[in-house]
Amino acid sequence: MGMRIVIAKPGLDGHDRGAKVIARALRDAGHEVIYTGLRRNPAEIVRTVLDEDATGLGLSTLSGAHDVLIPKICKLLRSEGMNDVIVFAGGIIPDYDRDELFSQGLRAIFGPGTQTKEIINFLQDVSSRKENGEPVGVGEELGWHWQ
């Protein structure tokens, strides 16, 4: 049984080829994917995760606003009590910004050139960790993240 995953495009970013490729790959791996469409703000994305009772949230951003939008989304998820949601991101996110995002509770960041298989492997790994009771959610103890 796959996971329920929201794939979201936060902020003013009109490029969603990547998000659609990921959504399709996750569907083909047996997951139920809810795609938000373009230009959603953090509150809308968190509302979608809430109403859909998603276990995972994938954020696709290529605009350079990741360092503002992603922490906002993570904080909102925590303030809504959704500490157990697994959050990951992809797109153009420079190495020097990544530690800060991991410290916000992100569990994986995928850059250009990532194979879809790697993302599916990540989801497999993270869900078996979750089953074993390890902290993998956005509001759970930090430490482990992919790679």
Next chain:
Amino acid sequence: MGGIGSNVEEIISNAIGGNRRSLSKLLTIIESGKSIPTNNLGAWTLGVTGPPGVGKSTLIGKMIIEWISRGEKVAVLAVDPSSPKSGGALLGDRMRMAISDANDLVFVRSLATRNHPGGLTSFLAPMISLLSQCGWTRIIIETVGSGQSEIRIVAFADRVLLVEGPDRGDIIQAEKAGIIELADIIAINKSDLPSAQLAADSLQNSLSLSTETAIEVCLVSAHLGDGVTELVESIEQIETDSNRDTIRFRERLLSAWDSRLISHPQFNEVIRALSAGTITLDEALEQISQATN
């Protein structure tokens, strides 16, 4: 989902008290096949069906705005198909209803068919009861828009809106039997396109040949918002047809039967035996019904 089994009662009372997260979790519990206690307090339901691509989701998005302005709380259960190969699904109805993510008076839940025959699962009935109990006054069910689900929607919704587009081909399609006989109202969407009026006229002509009560055909543009107020007004005027109970319960029974069949412990085993040619279809049926007893 740790600890949910033990305190379902508490989650239900939180959901009824207006907690969205509790409502959302309960829908997941129902979808996973567990039953929870719900009372059907006479939910107001509308099924929206029609072929893929005619604009059902976009139209629902616009109707939501109209209902909210009338003081209603709108919940949508939007059904999309699961992949028969992987079991996964891409649920994209929600993105057409932009208001769904930003308003406390709207609740949208995307559901995958999980390969349930007919495209509508029997879990819809308890979901509708729960939403109604939680104070949602307008409950919309959007179908996958093809095949049997067009008829099966009658099992779950008291009113049926059929959405069609212009350029739906020869009007002889409308003469065929099917959902068109069960629709309470028909909307021709994309009225901003030139052929829409023609489509509405020929559909109306065709329907006028029937001796039964005339079905209203509305022209709307979900894109521009034209005709949406009038459509919602007409939907509000629909008197639910109690003569439909036989069809409704027939479809409910079929749906429940299908659910039981696909969740049968020997279901996959029997399919394997069938494809290997080791048993016949009759033997397969026999095997499943014996195991049920």
